[in-house]
Amino acid sequence: MTIVAFTLGLIGLALPVLPQLPFLITGFFGLSKVSPRFHHWITNTKVYKMLFGSLTTHCKQKKQEFEERGIKWYESLYLKMMSVIMVQD
Structure with a gap:
């Protein structure tokens, strides 16, 4: 689910019809919970x-x-x- 939300957010950057912000926030939140390395990078x-x-x-x-x-x-x-x-x- 996290990867899907993050991918939809990236697609939303290229397509103005698809909202990207909710998908990117959900993707970043999910990735920061799954990967301690990503969490450390995003919080710094x-x-x-x-x-x-x-x-x-x-x-x-x-x-x-x-x-x-x-x-x-x-x-x-x-x-x-x-x-x-x-x-x-």
């Missing part, structure tokens, strides 16, 4: 850094915040459950 380009650099760092920060909240929530829930178990005994 100037265009990618200009368009998605701040978004990438923002998403990483949000992911870290959610993980920290989840750990705190789990610890507080665990302590409450243990205190209830200890009181019942």
Whole structure:
């Protein structure tokens, strides 16, 4: 599917009737998931850094915040459950 979308995007560059942008985005996304080498190359380009650099760092920060909240929530829930178990005994 990835190769098909990427090929249709390339054909769309030559034929103005076929929309190329959705196919190219889908193809690049699929290829970056399949090939670590392609992912490394595409994420280190100037265009990618200009368009998605701040978004990438923002998403990483949000992911870290959610993980920290989840750990705190789990610890507080665990302590409450243990205190209830200890009181019942």
